[in-house]
Amino acid sequence: MTRRPTISQVAELAGVSKATVSKAFNNRGGVSEQTRIRVLGVAAGLGWRPSARAVALTSGGSGAVGFVINRPPTLLSSDPYFAELLSGIERTLAEHGYWLLMQIAEHSTPAQERDAYVSLAQTQRIDGVFLAESRIMDQRFDIVAELDLPAVIVSRPWARTDIPWEGAAHPGGGVADAVAHLAGLGHRRLAYVAGPPDRSHVQFRTQAFLEAVAENGLSVVGISRTDFSAEEGHRATGDLLGQREAPTAILYDSDPMAIAGCRAAMARGMRVPEDLSVIGHDDIHLSRWTTPALTTIRQDVQGLGERCAARLLELLGVLVAPGVALPEPELVIRESTGPAR
Structure with missing residues (x-):
């Protein structure tokens, strides 16, 4: 098959309507177990699955996740780290039909930062959020808990938390x-x-x-x-x-x-x-x-972005193929080091 399979093909081969296919994948009522198994079997044979965004919209989500970068835009423009991190995040989100809503601004007070997350959660209706550059006393951990907002911390946090994180096991490695x-x-x-x-x-x-x-x-x-x-x-x-x-x-x-x-x-x-x-x-x-x-x-900054995105999608109920483990930071010796004089 040269084209991507469609829900219409699944419905036709299974002998049901497109609405029934959708119900079968979303575990909704009105579909017998026998029909559900038949639909899932046909879909597996065709290699079809609903997009994560479609599932999110069906379940009342937005199909979007947020990323608040608390830095001045002028400072961010000179730091390639975030470009590589976002590249990894976007690659994984795009594969599953999600899109990224990003805000770059300097929030100089805790109240400003809190308002940014409240706005994303309540006005933009994001389904989850990335927390980058975690801090020693990070109020964002309490904010996302208060908002009941799924979150993933980018890199290991300093203190123990119930919020999942992705990154090197030894951030000081290298x-x-x-x-x-x-x-x-x-x-x-x-x-x-x-x-x-x-x-x-x-x-x-x-x-x-x-x-x-x-x-x-x-x-x-x-x-x-x-x-x-x-x-x-x-x-x-x-x-x-x-x-x-x-x-x-x-x-x-x-x-x-x-x-x-x-x-x-x-x-x-x-x-x-x-x-x-x-x-x-x-x-x-x-x-x-x-x-x-x-x-x-x-x-591996791009790899870190990919793993963070995959982890957040998993929290949102999206099936994501397991990725490779992140390598620990390592020293790369080039020309800027030499014998002491």
């Missing part, structure tokens, strides 16, 4: 390998340019960094907090290199910050990696094309 790599190159003074301290993944990585530094007998000469932007990465690098005891290597919480950090070092007349070793995080596509090519910690 950081210990990065520190060990630098120690093997003779570096003894390390610094870390991190994101906001209330973010769960930032805390996991910072904890892994401090533990690895201690394990390798190295010194931390600075930890700078940023908003993840390249501009802040540039500023933080300049501050760290201007200290009396400057680092010989810096780890960053994102690749854009690491790339900007290389520029900040060059502006001070330093060379990477001869005078300063640099390690990023995420392994965005651009990282392999920079000069020097960026040593970074790789994570």
